[in-house]
Amino acid sequence: MIICCESYLPDSGNPYLCGDSFEPSDLIQLMDEAGVDYALTIPAPEAPLPGWEPTDNAFLKKVTDQHPRILGCCHVDLGLEDQAVEEFRKTVTDWGFKGLKLSTSPSETVDKLAIAAAELRIPATIHTNGSEAIYPRISELARNNPDLVIVMEHMGYRYHVDLALELTRKHPNIYLGSTVVASAEPIVVLDAIRKVGAERVLFGSNAPWAIPRYGVAGIRRLGLGKEEEALILGENFQRIYGLEN
Amino acid sequence: MVVMPPISEKPDNESLADRIGDRERLIGCASVNPTLGEDVVKAFEESIQRGIKGLHLLPRTHRYAIDSDLVSPLLDVAQARRIPVTTESCSEYCHPVQIANLAGRFPEVSIIADVGFRPVAPPVSLSQPEPEAGRIADQALNHSNLYLGLTALATAETYLIKRLLDTIPVDRLVFGSNAPSGIPLYSVGGVRQANLGDEAEALFLGETLKKIYHL
Numbered sequence: 468m469i470i471c472c473e474s475y476l477p478d479s480g481n482p483y484l485c486g487d488s489f490e491p492s493d494l495i496q497l498m499d500e501a502g503v504d505y506a507l508t509i510p511a512p513e514a515p516l517p518g519w520e521p522t523d524n525a526f527l528k529k530v531t532d533q534h535p536r537i538l539g540c541c542h543v544d545l546g547l548e549d550q551a552v553e554e555f556r557k558t559v560t561d562w563g564f565k566g567l568k569l570s571t572s573p574s575e576t577v578d579k580l581a582i583a584a585a586e587l588r589i590p591a592t593i594h595t596n597g598s599e600a601i602y603p604r605i606s607e608l609a610r611n612n613p614d615l616v617i618v619m620e621h622m623g624y625r626y627h628v629d630l631a632l633e634l635t636r637k638h639p640n641i642y643l644g645s646t647v648v649a650s651a652e653p654i655v656v657l658d659a660i661r662k663v664g665a666e667r668v669l670f671g672s673n674a675p676w677a678i679p680r681y682g683v684a685g686i687r688r689l690g691l692g693k694e695e696e697a698l699i700l701g702e703n704f705q706r707i708y709g710l711e712n
Numbered sequence: 713m714v715v716m717p718p719i720s721e722k723p724d725n726e727s728l729a730d731r732i733g734d735r736e737r738l739i740g741c742a743s744v745n746p747t748l749g750e751d752v753v754k755a756f757e758e759s760i761q762r763g764i765k766g767l768h769l770l771p772r773t774h775r776y777a778i779d780s781d782l783v784s785p786l787l788d789v790a791q792a793r794r795i796p797v798t799t800e801s802c803s804e805y806c807h808p809v810q811i812a813n814l815a816g817r818f819p820e821v822s823i824i825a826d827v828g829f830r831p832v833a834p835p836v837s838l839s840q841p842e843p844e845a846g847r848i849a850d851q852a853l854n855h856s857n858l859y860l861g862l863t864a865l866a867t868a869e870t871y872l873i874k875r876l877l878d879t880i881p882v883d884r885l886v887f888g889s890n891a892p893s894g895i896p897l898y899s900v901g902g903v904r905q906a907n908l909g910d911e912a913e914a915l916f917l918g919e920t921l922k923k924i925y926h927l
Contacts, residue, residue: 598803625864626772626802651864654893676869678905681898688895 468701469683470505470710471498473592473620473646473671476530476537477511478522491530491537494675498536501672501679504701507708509540509568509592524554528562538708539564540592545576552579559587565708567591569608569617571601581612590616590707592644595623595631602630609638616707618669620644622659624652635663642707645686645699646671650678653685656699665695669703713891714739714798714921716768722748725755729762739925741766741798745774746782753785760793765925767797771805778806779813787818796822796924798861807845815855822924824886825852826861849879859924863888870902873916882912883920 477489498506508530510522524541531539541558543551558564567584569591570577584591593605602623609617622643623631635641645656645668660668670686672679686699705711715738717728723743732738742759744752744767756767767790771778778799790797799814800806808825815823825848852858862873862885876885887903889896903917921927 626800626804647864647869650895650898652890652893653895673869676871678870678898678902681895681902685895685898 468697468705469501469503469670470507470701470704471503471672471674471679471682472507472618472644472669472704473540474498474506474508474674474679475511475676476508476522476527477675478520478526489675491534494537495534497672497674497679501683503672503679503683505536505538505704505710506672506674507540507566507592507704508537509542509566512542512544524558524562524564527564528558531563538566540566540568542568543580545570545572545574548576549579551576552583555580555583556587559589565589565710569593571604571608573604577608578611581608581615585612585615588614588709590618590642592618592620594621595619595627596621596625599627599630602627602634605641606634606638609634609641613640616640616642618642618644618707620646620671622648622655622668624648624655628655628659632659632662635659635667641667642703643668644671645669645682646673647677647682649683649685650681651685653689656686657689657691660689660691660695660699665691665698666703668699669707670700713737713889714741714766714925716741716743716766716798719743719770719773721745721774723768725759725764726762729759729764732763739766739927740764741768743768743770744786745770746786747774747776750785753789756786757789760789760795765795767795769797769799769806772800772802775805777810779810779817783814784817787814787821790821791818794926796824798824798826801825801827801848803845808848808851809844809846811848812846812851812855812858815851815858819855819857822857822859823855824859824861824924826863826888849876852880852884859884859886859920861886861888863890864894870906873903873906873908877908877912882908883915885916886921886924887917 510527512521527539531537541555541564543554567589619631648655672682717723725742728740732740742764744756776782811825889899
């Protein structure tokens, strides 16, 4: 079983890889190429390509209804404040979404979303890279919400992996998403596994922005035992997201 | 393939030169930590005598500002010996505006900013204003000696190569694999899947670096 912890469903998609439009079937095709069974999928409301509309949770809902292998991950506009929290709750309770993409902005709405996610037992996906300034905020969210599972995507790659590992050791509710790193520099994933344990690392592809088959191949060439490889590629996700059955 | 020594506080460029030996396909690039004192400049010059053809600076790793006076003696040597410089590019110590400052001070030196994985470098957030630290693609437009090394992105997010090409010409982008921790098979595969076109692909995959290294 292979489950991707971070993929996207844009409307325009990746015209450089998939043609001028991007359909859910294109994402399924990328998953099939890599042998991915399920993919936690986020709409793409930010940075749409010129001439294309961003996608939203409602769009994703229609897609998850048609394609059960695509698991919904809610992404809300923080500017909507309490309405954003309500939207998140609705995506989980009414639409069956499995995840929340959470910002590290110092916003009251983010705090409320974190509380709601903990209540609903929905893991939060947090993007990391670029600035080291975000790590104290992630630590704060983890500390204030011990029941909230946080998946730190990209595990601090490229220059802050040490900080991501430090937080993972410090907070038992933090996990590392190997999205992008698995294909770009798999040895970094291996180092993380050795430092925090295989049960704390998840496979992610970042499809369609990245190429899932390279990510899966990157994990497979680490020389992990069958047990550890199974944990990284899917079992950790199943356990954390409550999909064992 | 441009090859650097393992990253450490005091990179071992002597061993690098020894291990490369007379292998023509491997091009030695010395990593130098200028915080270790003036002796590193002399050591760098000696490594050039031994066939090293590039200079690698790691301001984020070694914790100094890339546009500080600390690097000037090394850049003076690079300029005099026509040695290209590769630098880390990050949000600390070597953000795009700082790298552009260096490129402006040494216009005859080719500087490759290794943009790593989607840092402040490419224009990824098109709907957002340019950050104070700048975006390397925008800075490269103002400095003809500034190139972008897409070492991790080539594999991880191929589409960003095409996105960058909306901003700057392809002959300002340089391919890197990050081998052996990166897998060249994947990075070349990612580039080829981007369908850049034969001419652009050739420039990105090698022709531009060939020019930069005077090969």
